[in-house]
Amino acid sequence: MAAHRRVITGFSNPTVKALRSLREKKHRKREGKFLAEGLRLLTDARECGHVPETLVLADRRDPHPLLAALEDAVEDSGGEVIETSPVILSKITGKDNPQAVAGVFAEFDTSLGKLDRSSADIWLVAQALRDPGNLGTMLRTGDAIGAGGLILIDDCADPFSVEAVRASMGAVFTQRVALAEWGEFETWLRTGAEENRGQLVAASLRDARPYRGAPYSAPCFVMVGNESRGLPEEYEMACDLRVTMPMKGRADSLNAAVAAAVLGYEVLASMEN
Amino acid sequence: MAAHRRVITGFSNPTVKALRSLREKKHRKREGKFLAEGLRLLTDARECGHVPETLVLADRRDPHPLLAALEDAVEDSGGEVIETSPVILSKITGKDNPQAVAGVFAEFDTSLGKLDRSSADIWLVAQALRDPGNLGTMLRTGDAIGAGGLILIDDCADPFSVEAVRASMGAVFTQRVALAEWGEFETWLRTGAEENRGQLVAASLRDARPYRGAPYSAPCFVMVGNESRGLPEEYEMACDLRVTMPMKGRADSLNAAVAAAVLGYEVLASMEN
Structure with a gap:
């Protein structure tokens, strides 16, 4: 499938707001999506067959084979890869020192x-x-x-x-x-x-x-x-x-x-x- | 021993600041004291023979036999009982809805x-x-x-x-x-x-x-x-x-x-x- 790749530079970008809002339950339920953070967690997800719909990365990052594998998986599945500054990434994850990657997943069926x-x-x-x-x-x-x-x-x-x-x-x-x-x-x-x-x-x-x-x-x-x-x-x-x-x-x-x-x-x- | 009982009404009271500072490690170490909150926890402490040096209570509170027992124990051991407003008490405990009692204890010997x-x-x-x-x-x-x-x-x-x-x-x-x-x-x-x-x-x-x-x-x-x-x-x-x-x-x-x-x-x- 086609790769979707975007660079976001502004704090007030609506995508940044939407990602950030997933830290709150009401927004997760409305969107039917949730956030997972960190390379290890996202790699576990990928190896279990769960690829994020959206992957958010810091634009200044060291190359890492597991990160590259994640990017490939997201692009292969038609998802979106977003690059942004470390500062905006911490806004999304709410952590001072975020691991340099976050993913958005569709919530699972809980019936x-x-x-x-x-x-x-x-x-x-x-x-x-x-x-x-x-x-x-x-x-x-x-x-x-x-x-x-x-x-x-x-x-x-x-x-x-x-x-x-x-x-x-x-x-x-x-x-x-x-x-x-x-x-x-x-x-x-x-x-x-x-x-x-x-x-x-x-x-x-x-x-x-x-x-x-x-x-x-x-x-x-x-x-x-x-x-x-x-x-x-x-x-x-x-x-x-x-x-x-x-x-x-x-x-x-x-x-x-x-x-x-x-x-x-x-x-x-x-x-x- | 003599009862020490005080009422504190101002946020800027140095005792309020001192109590609040015990939420931070450096102040605990400097003072050699720590905070415990809630009637159940303080009752457990009392029943194990640990009576707080200082007991802080909300001034508008319902009477409770366990609370009365705590007050008696603190007064018997020569400690101090401080009454203050629920708002100031939440400032000390850092919780929006504090249980209406907190105690200050001397840290234990950890050697x-x-x-x-x-x-x-x-x-x-x-x-x-x-x-x-x-x-x-x-x-x-x-x-x-x-x-x-x-x-x-x-x-x-x-x-x-x-x-x-x-x-x-x-x-x-x-x-x-x-x-x-x-x-x-x-x-x-x-x-x-x-x-x-x-x-x-x-x-x-x-x-x-x-x-x-x-x-x-x-x-x-x-x-x-x-x-x-x-x-x-x-x-x-x-x-x-x-x-x-x-x-x-x-x-x-x-x-x-x-x-x-x-x-x-x-x-x-x-x-x-």
Whole structure:
């Protein structure tokens, strides 16, 4: 396809404003696009088959083979390459010392119905998770444990925010993400052939058994709750299995992303035995 | 002791400036003090025997038994209670919607020589950890697994920053924290009676064995490295045990606080068997 290449020199250029606005959720939702920054992240994306629609580069940059590969991929797919000054690039990325590249991607389809639960033995589920860093960390952990993806229940942080994308370390491009209300999720989970119904597991203090050696079964959905309030009691009681992790100190809970990881690795180990 | 109680009404009051400045590391180090915010955190501190030198409250506040208990504890210990407007309180805490209480504490002794390694079977160690949220999360995890404390090697984020204190969810008051250069730490670790020498363990890709069922022994020091670069090879090679966690996806590492938690819980389980 034809190469689209542009040089932008002015701060007030509407493209600069449009790119910058993608740091805000309302603009991401209106445009259906999100930003990812940094050569490593964009290379991960490319290697997973995700090429940005728009690639923004600093005009004074050192040559780099991975950067050249990105430019080629964007041009091959009919996307646009924009060159601009380092100062304008930092305006777009909102960072003082930006990595010298940013990409704009179309947001992925996040409908629950599109998930094929038989494609993985483990799935992560977060309810009302508010911290984009925790959300990105859960995606990263999901990638590591071979999870199929992350299901976000009720009102969660935006998985396409710059912070979540960054904390995911590229896993936003390898993990599926779905958004759903609790009722929708519960119906979806309990529908389908008997042998393929999901097992819903949560860390809990209510009527729970030790997390080590608990009877996990695939597809296993590991659920954690909001950072401050934890899971609603109703959601915990709807779980097929409630497990408890040792709490030796004063605290009665772990960081949400940490709880998901400790539990997720235990589920993985049980399935590999 | 006598109660010290003051009302502050002006933004330019030097006490307001001094309190606010504790959000910056250089002022914390100069004063040897740090800020903790929120009724829950301050109550955790009080219940662990840590009473703030200064307690700052909003002048228009709802009565609360835990708040009253805090005020009593501060007055009993000869500290100062300051009342101010919600607007000034947000200036101090830097938050739009501050929880209506903040406390100033003297920083704890962070010298490595003060740690009694026989007081716990597990210790967490972080090298060049840059993110205060990760640091606080490690403290929180340490509390949960019954660790003795967190040892910070080389140039780490400040454990007394408002962000780290908040992410620790009070564990900064239950876990010991020590700061040391690598050489100092290594010497300290290898000194002492044979049966009490520390076992240094790190997640690694170099000559490592599976983390499940590895021969952990107390006192076990679980070490993680910098968020971007991981551990220097020299530090990894100095470990008594290098272990590897499954990485099923594209990524070759976990978030540092997540890695410490997955490994820490495994060490705990091995010691309880």
